[in-house]
Amino acid sequence: MDERRTGWVLIIVLAGQLVYLALQGARAGNTLLESLGLRLLGPAARTVANLPQDVAGLGEGMRTRSSLLDENRRLRREVEDLRLRLLQLNDVQGEALRLGAAVRHASPPLGRIRAVDVVYADHASWLRTLVIYAGDRPAVVNQPVLSANGLVGRVVTVAGPYAKVQLITDRAASVGAMILRTRRQGIVRGSGRGSGTIELDFVPLQADVRPGDAVQTAGIDGVYPRGIPIGTVTSVNQGGQLFHSIQLAPAVDFGSLDQVYLLDYEPVPQELRETAPHERP
Amino acid sequence: MNALKFFAAVAAAVLFHFLGVRLVPHFSEVIDVFLVVVALHGLKGNSLSALFAGMFIGLVHDSLSGGPFGLFGFADTIIGYGAARLAQRLVIQRATGVLALVSFATVAQQAIVVGLALLLLPTPEVPNPVWVAVRAGACGLLAMSIHIASAHWRRTSEARRRGRMSRLRLS
Numbered sequence: 001m002d003e004r005r006t007g008w009v010l011i012i013v014l015a016g017q018l019v020y021l022a023l024q025g026a027r028a029g030n031t032l033l034e035s036l037g038l039r040l041l042g043p044a045a046r047t048v049a050n051l052p053q054d055v056a057g058l059g060e061g062m063r064t065r066s067s068l069l070d071e072n073r074r075l076r077r078e079v080e081d082l083r084l085r086l087l088q089l090n091d092v093q094g095e096a097l098r099l100g101a102a103v104r105h106a107s108p109p110l111g112r113i114r115a116v117d118v119v120y121a122d123h124a125s126w127l128r129t130l131v132i133y134a135g136d137r138p139a140v141v142n143q144p145v146l147s148a149n150g151l152v153g154r155v156v157t158v159a160g161p162y163a164k165v166q167l168i169t170d171r172a173a174s175v176g177a178m179i180l181r182t183r184r185q186g187i188v189r190g191s192g193r194g195s196g197t198i199e200l201d202f203v204p205l206q207a208d209v210r211p212g213d214a215v216q217t218a219g220i221d222g223v224y225p226r227g228i229p230i231g232t233v234t235s236v237n238q239g240g241q242l243f244h245s246i247q248l249a250p251a252v253d254f255g256s257l258d259q260v261y262l263l264d265y266e267p268v269p270q271e272l273r274e275t276a277p278h279e280r281p
Numbered sequence: 282m283n284a285l286k287f288f289a290a291v292a293a294a295v296l297f298h299f300l301g302v303r304l305v306p307h308f309s310e311v312i313d314v315f316l317v318v319v320a321l322h323g324l325k326g327n328s329l330s331a332l333f334a335g336m337f338i339g340l341v342h343d344s345l346s347g348g349p350f351g352l353f354g355f356a357d358t359i360i361g362y363g364a365a366r367l368a369q370r371l372v373i374q375r376a377t378g379v380l381a382l383v384s385f386a387t388v389a390q391q392a393i394v395v396g397l398a399l400l401l402l403p404t405p406e407v408p409n410p411v412w413v414a415v416r417a418g419a420c421g422l423l424a425m426s427i428h429i430a431s432a433h434w435r436r437t438s439e440a441r442r443r444g445r446m447s448r449l450r451l452s
Contacts, residue, residue: 003328003366003369006328006329006332006362009329009332010328010332010358010359010362013332013333013336013358014355014358014359017336017351017354017355017358018355020351021349021350021351021352021355021397021401022401024349024350024351031350033340033350034343034344034350037340037341037343037344037345037350038344040344041295041341041344041345044295044296044299045299045345048296048299048300048303049299049303051300051303120299120302120345121302122302122309122345122346122347128347129345129346129347131345164347166347167347170347170406171402171404171405171406172402172403172404189404190406255306
């Protein structure tokens with residue numbers, strides 16, 4: 001084919017891709033090509049992800065018996081302490097439920113968690129991604145993803161047993177959040193500075209915010225339930241005329257994720273979220 | 282045969298990328314293995330093949346990145362075609378020429394991706410220019426190493442083939 005014809009092919013191919021990108025922007029969510037790519041690349045990512053684990057497993061098998069016994073003793077003590085705390089918390093929970101029942105308060109369902117493996121994590125580049133392997137029970141779009149320390153993000157693409165997760169450090173992600181000490185609500189977003197930090201937006205200047213304040217999900221965005229730790233306030237500055245500029249350190253170390261938890265939780269239905277206040281759903 | 286070589290190169294790039302990301306936290310910021318394959322394929326000079334190869338590899342990269350699907354597909358199509366057109370006009374014999382071309386292609390790819398992100402996303406994030414410069418240098422070095430290694434391998438296998446032919450003639 002001569003170069004002139006190739007030039008036309010280039011223009012057609014580029015125009016096609018632009019249209020595809022534009023259409024995708026209009027209806028966010030799963031795209032067929034992306035799912036196909038994830039389905040094809042997922043097994044390779046899983047194979048590579050398992051390699052270092054096998055090497056680590058070999059090393060662990062060669063540990064001395066005494067260090068394992070020490071660890072076992074320490075863990076037993078921790079379990080005892082946690083059991084004691086659980087008893088106290090059960091007591092508090094019972095009291096909260098009784099008080100709630102007295103005023104007929106319907107608390108939202110908490111949901112169940114299940115552990116899934118991270119097969120690919122690119123938390124450093126400016127287009128961050130996490131690919132998980134959910135096994136026989138595939139993930140669902142918008143399903144919250146947590147770690148033991150706090151909120152990781154939500155599922156955005158599902159391809160069979162594999163799913164792509166949007167991290168909360170992503171500039172395009174937004175989470176309804178609140179400051180635990182004052183219950184003041186705002187929106188958490190990726191700071192977009194490539195450093196993996198997040199920021200809390202829309203907190204008015206008159207609100208009391210201090211470095212060290214814990215921030216957790218507020219349960220107001222219809223995706224994440226209330227009470228999942230997001231991070232800690234590291235700095236508070238006067239952003240504009242109305243709102244604070246609040247920087248947060250995420251509760252999760254995104255560089256050390258090899259297993260995360262999928263929260264099987266019933267989010268607020270999409271049609272209800274999109275209904276305008278004056279309309280009937 | 283060429284198609285087989287190409288898909289083998291893509292598979293190798295995917296595995297190299299997965300291993301790199303697994304072992305080095307900032308790997309994907311420093312090296313774009315997919316772009317190196319696109320640029321080296323483009324240097325063969327077939328613009329039509331380079332165009333489709335760029336699109337294919339870009340979409341593979343898109344499957345692994347968090348942005349809108351098709352950003353890298355679009356950018357790598359242009360890079361593949363551009364590299365092929367350049368190879369038709371220039372004779373790149375020295376390895377440093379490959380280094381310069383791939384480094385330039387890396388910067389160009391990042392510029393296209395950022396430009397598209399600015400057009401398509403409401404709050405786009407822009408990569409750190411220092412990392413872009415590091416990435417350009419690292420990709421150039423990787424491409425140069427591959428170019429030198431493949432040239433060496435070609436020379437060795439050619440010499441071995443000639444040796445075998447001469448032995449046949451003697452017998």
